[in-house]
Amino acid sequence: MRILILGGDGYLGWPTAMHFSQRGHEVHAVDNYLRRRAHAEAGTDTLTPILDSLPERARAWEGVTGKHIGVTEGDVCDWETLERLFLTFRPEAIVHYGQMPSAPYSMRDRAHAVFTQYNNVVGTLNVLFAMRDIAPDAHLVKLGTMGEYGTPDIDIEEGYLEVHHNGRSDTVPFPKQPGSLYHASKVHDSTNMLFACRTWGLSATDLNQGVVYGIDTPEARLDPRLATRFDYDETFGTALNRFCVQAVIGQPLTVYGGGGQTRGYLNIVDTLQCVELAVLHRATPGEFRVFNQFTETFSLTDLAETVARAGRDVGLEVRVDHLDNPRVEEEEHYYNPAHTKLLDLGLQPHYLSETLIESMFEAIQRHTDRVIRDHMLPETRWAPRTAERAPSG
Amino acid sequence: MRILILGGDGYLGWPTAMHFSQRGHEVHAVDNYLRRRAHAEAGTDTLTPILDSLPERARAWEGVTGKHIGVTEGDVCDWETLERLFLTFRPEAIVHYGQMPSAPYSMRDRAHAVFTQYNNVVGTLNVLFAMRDIAPDAHLVKLGTMGEYGTPDIDIEEGYLEVHHNGRSDTVPFPKQPGSLYHASKVHDSTNMLFACRTWGLSATDLNQGVVYGIDTPEARLDPRLATRFDYDETFGTALNRFCVQAVIGQPLTVYGGGGQTRGYLNIVDTLQCVELAVLHRATPGEFRVFNQFTETFSLTDLAETVARAGRDVGLEVRVDHLDNPRVEEEEHYYNPAHTKLLDLGLQPHYLSETLIESMFEAIQRHTDRVIRDHMLPETRWAPRTAERAPSG
Numbered sequence: 083m084r085i086l087i088l089g090g091d092g093y094l095g096w097p098t099a100m101h102f103s104q105r106g107h108e109v110h111a112v113d114n115y116l117r118r119r120a121h122a123e124a125g126t127d128t129l130t131p132i133l134d135s136l137p138e139r140a141r142a143w144e145g146v147t148g149k150h151i152g153v154t155e156g157d158v159c160d161w162e163t164l165e166r167l168f169l170t171f172r173p174e175a176i177v178h179y180g181q182m183p184s185a186p187y188s189m190r191d192r193a194h195a196v197f198t199q200y201n202n203v204v205g206t207l208n209v210l211f212a213m214r215d216i217a218p219d220a221h222l223v224k225l226g227t228m229g230e231y232g233t234p235d236i237d238i239e240e241g242y243l244e245v246h247h248n249g250r251s252d253t254v255p256f257p258k259q260p261g262s263l264y265h266a267s268k269v270h271d272s273t274n275m276l277f278a279c280r281t282w283g284l285s286a287t288d289l290n291q292g293v294v295y296g297i298d299t300p301e302a303r304l305d306p307r308l309a310t311r312f313d314y315d316e317t318f319g320t321a322l323n324r325f326c327v328q329a330v331i332g333q334p335l336t337v338y339g340g341g342g343q344t345r346g347y348l349n350i351v352d353t354l355q356c357v358e359l360a361v362l363h364r365a366t367p368g369e370f371r372v373f374n375q376f377t378e379t380f381s382l383t384d385l386a387e388t389v390a391r392a393g394r395d396v397g398l399e400v401r402v403d404h405l406d407n408p409r410v411e412e413e414e415h416y417y418n419p420a421h422t423k424l425l426d427l428g429l430q431p432h433y434l435s436e437t438l439i440e441s442m443f444e445a446i447q448r449h450t451d452r453v454i455r456d457h458m459l460p461e462t463r464w465a466p467r468t469a470e471r472a473p474s475g
Numbered sequence: 476m477r478i479l480i481l482g483g484d485g486y487l488g489w490p491t492a493m494h495f496s497q498r499g500h501e502v503h504a505v506d507n508y509l510r511r512r513a514h515a516e517a518g519t520d521t522l523t524p525i526l527d528s529l530p531e532r533a534r535a536w537e538g539v540t541g542k543h544i545g546v547t548e549g550d551v552c553d554w555e556t557l558e559r560l561f562l563t564f565r566p567e568a569i570v571h572y573g574q575m576p577s578a579p580y581s582m583r584d585r586a587h588a589v590f591t592q593y594n595n596v597v598g599t600l601n602v603l604f605a606m607r608d609i610a611p612d613a614h615l616v617k618l619g620t621m622g623e624y625g626t627p628d629i630d631i632e633e634g635y636l637e638v639h640h641n642g643r644s645d646t647v648p649f650p651k652q653p654g655s656l657y658h659a660s661k662v663h664d665s666t667n668m669l670f671a672c673r674t675w676g677l678s679a680t681d682l683n684q685g686v687v688y689g690i691d692t693p694e695a696r697l698d699p700r701l702a703t704r705f706d707y708d709e710t711f712g713t714a715l716n717r718f719c720v721q722a723v724i725g726q727p728l729t730v731y732g733g734g735g736q737t738r739g740y741l742n743i744v745d746t747l748q749c750v751e752l753a754v755l756h757r758a759t760p761g762e763f764r765v766f767n768q769f770t771e772t773f774s775l776t777d778l779a780e781t782v783a784r785a786g787r788d789v790g791l792e793v794r795v796d797h798l799d800n801p802r803v804e805e806e807e808h809y810y811n812p813a814h815t816k817l818l819d820l821g822l823q824p825h826y827l828s829e830t831l832i833e834s835m836f837e838a839i840q841r842h843t844d845r846v847i848r849d850h851m852l853p854e855t856r857w858a859p860r861t862a863e864r865a866p867s868g
Contacts, residue, residue: 161585192554192604196597203596203663204589207656211585235645236638243650245629245638250809252628254650257636258666263600266670270596270663273651277659281803281857410674416643464674 085361086171087111088158088209089179090151091118091136094225094294094353097310098177100301101354102361103149110152110171111136112163116182116201117311117318126318126457128311129327129449130297142307158205168216175361176213178224180205181267185229186317186408186462188264195263202267203274210278221364222275222286223357228346228376228419230269230290232259233412238419241288241372256372261411262464272372279370286369287360292346292376294353295322296438297445310350312445315457322347322385324458326439329393329400330446331453338460339407341383344417346376349432359427374421377431392439408460478754479564480504481551481602482572483544484511484529487618487687487746490703491570493694494747495754496542503545503564504529505556509575509594510704510711519711519850521704522720522842523690535700551598561609568754569606571617573598574660578622579710579801579855581657588656595660596667603671614757615668615679616750621739621769621812623662623683625652626805631812634681634765649765654804655857665765672763679762680753685739685769687746688715689831690838703743705838708850715740715778717851719832722786722793723839724846731853732800734776737810739769742825752820767814770824785832801853 085102089095090111099111113136121127133139136153143151152171156163158180167173181202182188188198206224213220231238234257243256255276260266275286302308313319314327325335348356356375365371380388386402393400407413425431432438478495482488483504492504506529514520526532529546536544545564549556551573560566574595575581581591599617606613624631627650636649648669653659668679695701706712707720718728741749749768758764773781779795786793800806818824825831 192601192608195604196600199596199600199663199667200593203592207589207592208585211588215585234647236640236643236647243638243640245636245650247629247636250629254627254629255652257638257647257650259648260666260670263667263670266663266666269666270592270659273653273659273662274592274656277653277656283858465676 083174083361084108084171086167086173086176087179088176089113089181091115092179093311093313094350095179096139097299097302097350097354098357099151100143100308101299101358103143103151104147104301110154112154112156112158112167112180114155114157120187120317124315124317124457126315126454129314129446129452130309130312132309132311133307142305146305146308158208159201161208164208164212165216168212173217173220175221175223176209177357177361178206178209178222182264184317185262185264186460188267189262189464190462198264199267199270203270206271206274210274210284213284214278214282218284221361222284223360224271224275224286224288226268226272226288226290227265228290228292228374229261229265230258230272231256231419232261233415233417234259235416240374240420240423261409276370279368283368285365285367287365287371287373289356289360289373289375291353292348293320293322294348294350295320296350297442299351299354316460316462321382322389325386325389326442327446327453328458329389329398330443331450331455332399333458334401334403335386335389336459337382337386337402337404338409339404340413341386341404342381342414343411344379344381344415346374346379346419346421347434348376349438351432352377352429355429356424359424359429363427373423374419375424376421378433379417388434388436389439392436395436396440396443405460408463410464476567476754477501477564479560479566479569480572481569482506482574484508485572486704486706487743488572489532490692490695490743490747491750492544493536493701494692494751496536496544497540497694503547505547505549505551505560505573507548507550513580513710517708517710517850519708519847522707522839522845523702523705524845525702525704526700535698539698539701551601552594554601557601557605558609561605566610566613568614568616569602570750570754571599571602571615575657577710578655578657579853581660582655582857583855591657592660592663596663599664600667603667603677606677607671607675611677614754615677616753617664617668617679617681619661619665619681619683620658621683621685621767622654622658623651623665624649624812625654626808626810627652628809633767633813633816654802669763672761676761678758678760680758680764680766682749682753682766682768684746685741686713686715687741687743688713689743690835692744692747709853709855714775715782718779718782719835720839720846721851722782722791723836724843725792726851727794727796728779728782729852730775730779730795730797731802732797733806734779734797735774735807736804737772737774737808739767739772739812739814740827741768741770742831744825745770745822748822749817752817752822756820766816767812768817769814771826772810781827781829782832785829788829789833789836798853801856803857
């Protein structure tokens with residue numbers, strides 16, 4: 083298949099590009115280096131050394147495997163770039179990671195919030211129009227997030243909810259209560275994609291993904307130059323990855339607030355499996371299909387204790403700190419999201435184990451000299467003091 | 476009260492500004508003339524002659540009533556403009572009409588869709604941040620649309636739905652299924668506003684308004700220079716207003732498709748009442764309150780027949796044509812939306828009557844020389860042929 087990977091330079095995008103290329107698909111990866119630029123501005127960086135550009139990564143991949151990955155350095159918000167890509171590559175599947183993926187980034191200030199929503203909403207609109215006008219039979223596999231749902235007091239279903247109300251019933255989009263303006267941007271995307279599928283007969287799968295952890299994929303293991311990025315800073319580092327770095331460098335694991343916040347998690351190798359399953363089992367024309375993409379749920383406290391235990395087993399001194407929660411979120415809540423559809427398609431989960439955490443410790447230990455200790459603690463607050471202090475109207 | 480009217484040059488914004496000014500409030504109206512520019516580009520115009528600018532309108536108002544309306548010619552998407560307004564005017568209530576309000580405009584092509592969502596989402600984000608940082612005690616009264624809900628097969632509630640699911644229950648945002656990319660932009664706004672109220676403790680009321688009809692308000696009646704605009708073209712003209720113009724000029728009333736499409740409707744004078752009720756009875760801090768703002772539901776066929784009957788009573792020859800539906804929408808559907816909250820606050824509805832339609836005929840007849848007959852028929856299709864024709868991937 084001809085598979086277009088938007089955001090192909092990212093933590094998940096690059097491993098996905100290699101994964102499909104290794105399996106004989108024709109892969110074209112697109113990225114505008116938004117993540118690299120955001121790191122440069124913040125003074126942070128990936129823990130793992132990665133090559134300087136997508137063309138260099140593709141050359142290394144070709145050198146190692148003899149397989150070709152096409153690349154474009156460009157922005158999906160730029161219509162001319164996207165249109166040309168669709169006209170020349172004629173994708174059969176589009177895997178869309180090409181977004182600003184950080185909740186803290188979106189909550190930093192007005193400009194970052196506006197940029198996040200502009201970038202994500204306009205990029206996805208462009209993809210939908212490109213499909214409508216150039217590749218109506220292609221299948222969009224779009225990365226959403228479990229954070230679109232929030233933490234309602236009922237079971238979370240996969241995208242839709244059968245509602246019985248005043249003696250009638252209907253199946254409706256599952257109500258969304260996003261936890262940041264980034265998560266809200268993904269809700270906007272879901273609304274637009276559902277509309278486009280219904281109105282234009284497009285096919286799309288929304289992968290509402292949990293928090294991804296891990297550093298190692300079969301293709302990345304082939305050569306150090308093929309490593310994916312690994313973020314551990316306050317903006318792009320997610321809970322488990324950041325905890326592992328903190329354990330290795332002897333800093334306390336920073337749990338935000340009480341630690342009862344429970345979310346879905348999955349190993350990076352399961353992300354690759356899930357995306358492949360979605361691509362190989364396409365949605366039907368007019369269908370906006372939604373999968374919840376995670377394999378297990380953990381509270382922050384669960385995760386921190388698991389990392390602490392694994393750390394002590396290998397001789398690390400690990401302390402767990404509870405910080406004032408920078409986010410506005412429920413710290414004790416019901417959480418029971420469905421996640422059977424990908425299992426039904428054949429997903430074989432790699433569950434979190436101390437062995438996996440220990441292998442992450444080893445990978446991190448190879449690069450401790452690269453750890454930037456600033457910017458690991460949260461500076462962005464969801465409800466900043468200025469809001470509390472502002473004079474009344 | 477100090478009331479900021481965003482979109483104060485529009486069909487509803489200008490009458491709202493006069494309405495509050497007449498009642499002794501301090502009013503400041505803002506507009507960037509987006510609507511006037513869109514008309515100029517399309518070669519269409521308001522039926523009623525209106526003054527050339529917001530400052531001229533405010534001068535006429537002051538001449539007639541001795542009352543002052545402050546004005547700013549500027550764009551809510553421009554942060555510096557909005558920030559300065561909040562800092563100098565220090566609004567206690569913000570009535571937000573300042574958006575691109577047309578479904579057909581948003582469906583014309585990719586550029587119009589992107590502009591609509593950019594303009595509406597970024598403008599509202601700017602307002603929310605201005606409130607957070609400058610006027611946290613102000614109350615936002617935002618115009619939403621009944622079109623956010625779509626036509627689910629269950630009763631539509633006012634913003635929220637109590638769901639019973641797998642033995643548990645919760646009250647969640649009512650699931651939205653917008654009918655165009657414009658309506659989707661309003662869904663995005665609702666998602667962002669709910670988040671801002673919960674996270675920053677802001678107060679907002681979302682007025683999910685039906686289709687507004689009518690031309691006459693008590694303040695506009697004081698002087699011809701105070702008239703509001705009246706649109707009847709395919710892009711900005713809504714069903715009843717357009718039908719009345721068609722009846723007067725002897726063109727067939729153009730019902731899209733079967734005509735069973737049922738929507739909520741209200742008289743422009745009831746819009747003014749509803750907005751005033753929302754402003755005077757503010758939402759509490761942290762509350763995102765939702766009202767469904769309409770007084771009656773009609774199918775397109777009901778409306779066309781009512782206009783035809785009224786037309787024949789005054790000697791007009793009126794024919795009703797069913798056009799190929801340019802939209803993708805259900806033409807026969809269940810529709811039972813709640814609308815009690817504004818009635819509970821004291822709304823006294825002005826229901827649609829043949830007398831009202833006849834008075835609209837008279838108002839229109841005074842300006843038949845201004846009718847532009849091009850651009851009354853729908854040219855924008857929700858699912859354009861290019862989508863159907865495009866070669867497969």
